[in-house]
Amino acid sequence: MDRAPGTPRPRTRRIATWSAAGALALAVAGLAATPAAAADVNNARNAGFESGLADWTCTAGSGTTVSSPVHSGAAALKATPAGQDNAQCTQTVAVKPNSTYTLSAWVQGGYAYLGVTGTGTTDVSTWTPDTASWKQLSTSFTTGGSTTSVTLYTHGWYGQAAYYADDVSVYGPDGGSSGDPAPTVPSAPAGLAVSGTTSSSVSLSWSAVPGATGYDVYRDGTKVTAVTGTSATVAGLSAATSYSFQVTATNSAGESAKSAAVTGTTATSGTGGGGGTLPKHAVTGYWQNFNNGAKVQKLSDVPSAYDIIAVAFADATSTPGAVSFSLDSAGLGGYTTDQFKADVKAKQAAGKKVIISIGGQNGTVSVSDTASANNFASSVYSLMQTYGFDGVDIDLENGLNATYMTQALRSLSAKAGPSLIITMAPQTIDMQSTSNSYFQTALNIKDILTVVNMQYYNSGSMLGCDGKVYSQGSVDFLTALACIQLQGGLSPSQVGLGLPASTSAAGSGYVSPTVVDNALDCLAKGTNCGTFKPSRTYPDLRGAMTWSTNWDATSNNAWSNSVGTHVHALG
Template sequence: MRNPLSNPSRRPRRRLLALLATAGLALTGAVALPGTAQAANILTNPGLESGSLSPWSCTGNLGSVVSSPVHSGSKALAGAVSSSDNAKCSQTVAVKPNTAYTLSGWVRGSYVYLGVDGGASTWTSSPSAYAQLSVGFTTGASQTSATIYTHGWYAQGTYYADDISLDGPGGGGGSDTQAPTAPTSLRSTAKTSSTVSLAWNASTDNVGVTAYDIYSGSNQVLSVSGTTATVSGLSAGTAYTFTVKARDAAGNTSAASNAVSVTTDTGGGGGTGFKQAAPYLYEGWGDPPSVSTVMSSTGIKWFTMAFMLDGGGCNPMWDSNRPLTGGVDQTVINQIRSAGGDIVPSFGGWQGSKLGANCSSASALAAALQKVIDAYSLKAIDMDIENTDEFENEAVQARILTALKTVKANNPGLKTIVTFGTSTTGPTYYGNRLIEQAKSIGADIDVFTIMPFDFGGGSDMYGNTVNATEGLKAKLKSTFGWDDATAYAHIGISGMNGLSDQQELTSPAIWTQIRDWANSHHIARLAFWSVNRDRPCAGGGVVSNCSGISQNNWQFTSITAGFTG
């Protein structure tokens, strides 16, 4: 698969600028808003927190409200750009003539624009995370309304926008210029590692208060109609300072309330404290590379060694035919440890004779796992649960989870990982069942790792990987009662570098985006299949010893080594 965004002739910058000039759109920098008692965000539903698009209107019905990725709160705007429609989403508001306004917002995607019809606009080329745009303009002498918009660019993929703000006095031709009184007694009523709940005493106004705007420092993060709010999407163990301002229908805004400082929780007992960057390495396939070369070239320390299978009679062997100890696998493990690294063996995989399916009971499987733990004094083990013999077999799922519970109890400090497939929106039926079974038997799994490839990801492997991971987070929260930070701390991502079996393309740039997202959300584990394939062979297809794309040797491993959680 060819990445359309890697083609420099697709939408060159100078063509974009020429088109902007043709459309009469001027690119300007941010303009400071004059100090005024009436300054306020006069947009309705600026962060899409209502869960509805209204009053935003999007061309081609291409706009929607999504829960991930968001800049703050729990919702954001998504514009599904097509080859013939830039998914322009707009809102018209009343303004005052001859008045300065500042339009700002947070956007993410390739070539995303923010502007006002018939006036100024600004844009950003391709941020991998949310970036803030800001532009100022002054209304005309008789102008009483303005239509502000955001849009993407043709055939450049879905864009996202959040926390859009038009700061200035509201219009409407009324004579109300009196601001509400400031809210009082702002206080924190609850907190977690990722949320802070606030309450305050109501303001008064000569006409009536219509909204309260919540600020974190100087950034507006939420608008509500009542006197309570919960700010979400915060970082664990971090100090935040909040204030609240009241706003009336004319756009008059009050002075700020008292400030309240809150430090979010560190994650509590639900977090594992376990972080692991461990790409797969397979000694039975794919021209195995020199681990000392890979480690010295990339800085990687951990490897996931594949695959521990059944050699017959519930007896663990590498790939079912290489000895547990004394063979090439042990030689490589010794080399890794001599270089300051370590390994986690992966039991199972897509095919072969698997211990989970062939051991007659959970106790027999636990005994087989214990042989491997003892042989290598392991700190962690990974159960790669796939295919119909394990993943889609409910009895085998239970056997594996029970065995993991047993070895964890018998080996204090051992970390247990389960790895399984996913859809683009999160766990499938069997993935959900696996998580529910883990909860019901008290398996105390440290990391639930999804494999976001061969899952219909198409051209947006970054977006779909994030969406799948957010779906897993939601399932962990609902099943275990965890907060966001604790759920993320139990999550792993295991991708496939280059071309997948279904021709999904994960380029080094996309993998870097995924790693950066994983770091920013403090997940537990990052892996990919495989180091054997972490070599270039542009146009080489899906083969065992190269990625099928143009890249540098060990480039994906180097990127993965930058995962810190």
């Protein structure tokens, strides 16, 4: 969300030019890595960049090695696109003719591509949108009858952020290039511990294992999930029940022995999580704890059309992952903390929910390990106790780690109980694919998630669920992008449409309240659609969100008077 009027989001997205190729690449990216045969080797050299850029060539000086972040070892590649250069790094790899190879790499950061050329058959590639945590790209290829070498490459995308790559591999028959040695089976994980519980889930964390590329989680001796990070949440459990958990480390060489077991006991069943006493269809509005030219409000001034009021924003502290909140009394005309707390209680007495929002356009809260996840949960819970907040809104626009944000929100849920409200406000690019960190986080906490109010503004053109490109500012843009979330695993009651309250509230993407109303009708009832019409209706669609109640008030509450009334009349 914008703290200053009319400030566009960073990072221009070049989506329209490669939508069809992107859809194909996403399908390729979903391929599982093929286990290497016993005699296979990694034919790539300096695959973990432990020797700097030796054996690699990067265009326009775009590549360097860094010590953090790394997937394993002490170094990783960082390559930064600039201008017309997409930061391509290549290596010539010796291979055998008429042989099949598995190509893989771990990537993080901006858009990242992995592929080979010169195979003598069909050249292959795979890619992923930006990701805040390490993700494995994998595909395979077969060499031609006279092929003795291929060109391995990674690259980013024009105008996008730097990408990181590590642990690149071309596994298959030894091509004679003296590539990196094949990995050995990793050791068993240590430090397994229960980091949080709810009535239906147990969250776990453990120490990283050198050489591991993933981890398998076992419940009572049966494998229940596989993850790439050092934490996991096992859901679908019975309330007030004890379970035994173990973890193993894996890589292409095999699976380690099981860790020592820990016992996790789920909480007693409550009244259900995520929604509390919210109405079936709800309106969310952000309330500004600062003066940026919009009408200054007390919390008591927010119209009754708003069911969830997100107080913007909590700020990062010097403790990693922790946040704090302090009322801007001077900027709000002398509004005192005691008045604010009383207004929170009054809104709750009227059936409203008041939550604290984390992030915004300038927010830089980083939850990137177990310690910072615990700090986040503890600090948010402290704010809930101090000010009476009903929950938290995640509006981090500068990166989100799905593994540890999931852990943080699970821990917060364990502290706050089943009445906790959790909302999220990702940008459109963050919900284009279930592989994106925001989408992953939403799915990871689906059982305790209230609503995702994606921001349909400051984004430019994006892909809809039908694979077509839509420009912001139309009914089609709202409905075709909401469809991705609805088909991607979120419940209709967890999907809301986030729009600016006025032309001053965002750099671009404002639409009239009528367009929002029509999009709601299209999704919920199949009426008032544009050229795109969903294959089914979603009568339980949660509703809509706006930035902000202050900009709405500046326009005489035109947005909430129209959209709020329409949302509550959906039935």
